[in-house]
Amino acid sequence: MTIAxxxxxxxxxxxxxxxxxxxxxxxxxxxxxxRRGHGDPSIRLAPDGLWMAFRTTAGPxxxxxxxxGPAAASCIEARVWGPGAACAVxxxxxxxxxDDDWADFDEPAFQATLPRMVAEARRRNPAVRLPATGRxxxxxxxxxxxxxxxxxxxxxAYRYLMYRFGTAAPGAGGAxxxxxxxxxxxxxxxxxxxxxxHKAGVGPxxxxxxxxxxxxxxxxxxxxxxxAAEAATKLQAIPGIGxxxxxxxxxxxxxxPDSIAAGDYHLAAYVGAALTxxxxxxxxxxxxxxxxxGHRQRVVRMIGLSGFRKPVFGPRMTIQDHRGH
Numbered sequence: 001m002t003i004a005x006x007x008x009x010x011x012x013x014x015x016x017x018x019x020x021x022x023x024x025x026x027x028x029x030x031x032x033x034x035r036r037g038h039g040d041p042s043i044r045l046a047p048d049g050l051w052m053a054f055r056t057t058a059g060p061x062x063x064x065x066x067x068x069g070p071a072a073a074s075c076i077e078a079r080v081w082g083p084g085a086a087c088a089v090x091x092x093x094x095x096x097x098x099d100d101d102w103a104d105f106d107e108p109a110f111q112a113t114l115p116r117m118v119a120e121a122r123r124r125n126p127a128v129r130l131p132a133t134g135r136x137x138x139x140x141x142x143x144x145x146x147x148x149x150x151x152x153x154x155x156x157a158y159r160y161l162m163y164r165f166g167t168a169a170p171g172a173g174g175a176x177x178x179x180x181x182x183x184x185x186x187x188x189x190x191x192x193x194x195x196x197x198h199k200a201g202v203g204p205x206x207x208x209x210x211x212x213x214x215x216x217x218x219x220x221x222x223x224x225x226x227x228a229a230e231a232a233t234k235l236q237a238i239p240g241i242g243x244x245x246x247x248x249x250x251x252x253x254x255x256x257p258d259s260i261a262a263g264d265y266h267l268a269a270y271v272g273a274a275l276t277x278x279x280x281x282x283x284x285x286x287x288x289x290x291x292x293x294g295h296r297q298r299v300v301r302m303i304g305l306s307g308f309r310k311p312v313f314g315p316r317m318t319i320q321d322h323r324g325h
Contacts, residue, residue, distance in 0.1 A: 140220065262286065
């Protein structure tokens, strides 16, 4: 496919790159796990590509990613605007999954050990990669907001805080989606008053965890260069950040193929139902996934792409609204 051109009069990008994946590649399947729902202010899907806005050490950027060229020789074109463009363009290949190697997973001997559901999902989805953003704070704040609440609540809170305290994506003018936003800086997050967290529906415990983490923002960002398991362990040294939060972060920042979010409200029951037909708890899930250590996140991703849906029993988790209290 050929991407749509930028609108007439749109500013030229400050940096650009064409990345060749060297095999099947699906941009939306790969980067879709980074989006906090369709309303995520920092990631927007538009007819001309996937737009992202984030901060680098050199400043904020707007990034557009889109496939270009014939299907047989397609590549991903990255165009970047903003003060951090030169820095951001260097991270694009890793963001797109360059370092995510499925060779061992795709070996026939390994495939033979997998449940049919998982092996078939991989056969139908050979173009998915695990992305690695390298941006700890970008992943950590919305993940903390998701602790012990429904996805709907967490995403509503994230949108409110982003539109209230984030900044407009830089540089691309009318070419970028109008509501594309960059997360607040750690200093800006720390200045958000308690009543604004309350208006967002974020309880004191989650707000306090964000505050504690961001007081060590510079040190946390350095975790991006460590192995995923070590980074996850160091994240858990911060009170309020446990196994679930750390796993959710390194899945995004490191593209970790083995990270499992134990403690998730739904995951263990989902994996258990998919692999055995029965729900299970965290310990049971980890036992079920143990034969594929090193690739457990890949297995879970393939279960998700298989289309499996677990049976629903009992009441749904109630959405809490504390903003009127």
